[in-house]
Amino acid sequence: MLEEVERWLADRSWSVADRPVHRLLAAKRATGQTVSVVLPALNEEATVGGIVTAIRQELMLRVPLVDEIVVVDSGSTDRTSPAAASAGATVVHRDTILPRIPAVPGKGEVLWRSLLVTRGDIVCFVDADLREFSADFVSGIVGPLLTEPDVQLVKAMYDRPLGSAAGQGGRVTELMARPLLNLHWPRLAGFVQPLGGEYAARRSLLERLPFPVGYGVELGMLVDALHLVGLDALAQVDVGVRRHRHQDGQALGRMAAAIYRTAHLRLARGHLVRPALTQFERTGAGFEPRTHPVDTEERPPMADIAEYRSRRVA
Numbered sequence: 001m002l003e004e005v006e007r008w009l010a011d012r013s014w015s016v017a018d019r020p021v022h023r024l025l026a027a028k029r030a031t032g033q034t035v036s037v038v039l040p041a042l043n044e045e046a047t048v049g050g051i052v053t054a055i056r057q058e059l060m061l062r063v064p065l066v067d068e069i070v071v072v073d074s075g076s077t078d079r080t081s082p083a084a085a086s087a088g089a090t091v092v093h094r095d096t097i098l099p100r101i102p103a104v105p106g107k108g109e110v111l112w113r114s115l116l117v118t119r120g121d122i123v124c125f126v127d128a129d130l131r132e133f134s135a136d137f138v139s140g141i142v143g144p145l146l147t148e149p150d151v152q153l154v155k156a157m158y159d160r161p162l163g164s165a166a167g168q169g170g171r172v173t174e175l176m177a178r179p180l181l182n183l184h185w186p187r188l189a190g191f192v193q194p195l196g197g198e199y200a201a202r203r204s205l206l207e208r209l210p211f212p213v214g215y216g217v218e219l220g221m222l223v224d225a226l227h228l229v230g231l232d233a234l235a236q237v238d239v240g241v242r243r244h245r246h247q248d249g250q251a252l253g254r255m256a257a258a259i260y261r262t263a264h265l266r267l268a269r270g271h272l273v274r275p276a277l278t279q280f281e282r283t284g285a286g287f288e289p290r291t292h293p294v295d296t297e298e299r300p301p302m303a304d305i306a307e308y309r310s311r312r313v314a
Contacts, residue, residue, distance in 0.1 A: 008232065012231075016139065019140075019144070033146060035121075037066050038114045038124065039052070039071045039126050040128065042080070044080050048071060049087040070118050074105070075105075092117045106217075108213045111125060121202065123206055124138055127197035137198050138200075142154075150233060157192035157239070158192075158193060158238065159242070171252055172256050176259050184267060185223055190236075209224050216261060224266070258294050258295045261295070
């Protein structure tokens, strides 16, 4: 590991316990910063309401740390939107945001569009499939942004059990993202959960970043933020244990392909790579190939969008 990363781990890796909520509230009042929490959601009826309830009760009603909770529904066919709304979130459908640009499927697409329907100086992203959720996930990663003026982006770090096996979650992280980062961006090798969906950043940074539309968004954001603001502006906070719904092997393969493509674009833009992934399913006649497209489209920095710029002027 690079000496720079060892120093960074000592200086920019914290625990949620390092910043009690009363300290965060004092910093929030002193700086006047506002906080938005965004949950991208697709068919998360079973969990989204509980997450919204925990954040609202602990960080809005009990203490005024969070200013708004926005759930962006990307086309759920279950009761995700009613569940989120009844728990107290503002619910917005992806397709109603920036209708001039037709929406495409993908998590990154939803996160990018969320910048247009939130107001916070700090934007905190939380996946909507978390179980046994604690509001510490939010206060933990928002904390350094309220108390450390030089910090621009904060990732959550945590244990990720797979069933009863401790530390065995995050298979795409270990098999794809971590090798890529260590080989090509070794200054990012200190991130425990580089692909984790829980992170917070200053709006002033997010609006300058391109957003891969699919599962490459977390890796792309981390790499681009490194180049834009430097390693010392990035940080991570230990928030405990993350439990969520796990994907099957083929879905993980599609995620890995999208992440590899995101990395490749940043390593050598302009090279031709076939953006498709062929997987195999057993049928009565043997193994049948199934070819899936890999997300390659990215949205430009939100600061380049006329509707966003006009809203800021207004």
